[in-house]
Amino acid sequence: MVMKGKNYLSGNNSASFVAIFKRDIRLALRNGIGSFIAVIFFVITVTLFPLAVGPELNLLTRVAPGVLWVCALLSTMLSLDSLFREDFEDGNLEQIVLGVLPLELVVLSKAFAHWVTTGLPLIICAPVLAVLLNMSGKGFIVLILSLLLGTPALSMIGTVGAALTVSLRRGGVLIALLVLPLSVPILIFGVGAVEGAIFGLGERSPLLILAGGFVASLVLAPIASAAALKMAVE
């Protein structure tokens, strides 16, 4: 790989890691409502379900974990499009490439900022929406836990799609096509954990697999995304 005796954790690197993270958060906050479209989308789509399926409580209880997870997945996809594109279009990606921080860590920093601005608000909203769907009380803590492990993994997997489509004008749909198949395991075990807790099947093993998926994406996604970004700045 690109190690070549370089010190990945030097002071310079951590300073620029923090700088990229802070700048992305600052940009998200100053963009106002635009940055939190993902959360708004999440809230709206989840509330559509009781309206469409009808007020039958047993049915809602049954579908609640699945609905919450699918909506969380889709709203994460929605916000990925601009992850690298803005920096690519205004030239800042070139400046970032010229910086001291290896691109793999740049990806990690930007993905972390993405998660803080989309994943974290989703997790905060999720319990309230679970009440709306009449989810069983036994599932609440596991829902939050599974989202805490799952949404960062989704952000990481999403960086690959965002990096591959960075030079395309309209990459939004393509990102979804690239990333959704890859995030199916996260969805299955995320829902599996919550249902396991509610229906008494045990939530431990799905959560552990979810944690494994999170760690794997944390390591593998930056490598793939960095390779894609290198092609993009050529």
Add this chain to the structure above:
Amino acid sequence: MELYGGYMNIDNKQKGELKANNLTCVRGEKTIFSKVNFTLSRGEALLVTGPNGIGKSSLLRVLSGFLKPSKGELSWRDGSVYQNIEEYRTLVHFVGHSDCIKSSLTVFEHLLFWSRLRGNSSSAYEALERTGLLNLAQTPGRFLSAGQKKRVSIARLISTYSPLWFLDEPTVTLDADSEKKLEELIIDHRSGGGIVVVATHSKFRLDQALNLDMGLKAIEEDESEKQKLKTYENKNKQDTWEEW
């Protein structure tokens, strides 16, 4: 940083710091430029001229390490640049066509961010002062004019130190005053041992600079291209409806 860390300590003038040997760039099927040769020592500058679309920008992207040449060698000091491209890139300041300005960040925040990217302690304040942008320090990017955005990019050159400056059409949107300031900055940089490469299609004053006229080079290649087109044309003349 071990490889190039000793840069500031070298006092004697080294011959041939940045060497381009037979650089050729092919994108897709098209040859953008071929056989570019030059050698730049400490304090020297190169002016790349030629009409639009002749490959000036591509050459600068190759020099900055974004683009790998399809043939030829680019070397810095004694080693090939491609042995450790990531470290070489950290020695480069590149000002391209894109202005790198975010609409919601202030000028000062931009400069601070860029110097953090280099891991350097920033002299953003000094950079603003020297480029005459001090009164715009707290202005968000969306209120800047095209020329002001360019000046912020130029302030980036001095907010952190890098020995190699590659400037692509730096004067396009600048007024006469700012152009003069840029010339002074380049002189300062060169007297400190830095290397500057400027690509331009307009007149830009660069004292004692080597000149690389890519237009002249292209004329030779044009001849062969013309020949090719002619034979193609002749062949197509004979094409009639019968072939369909």
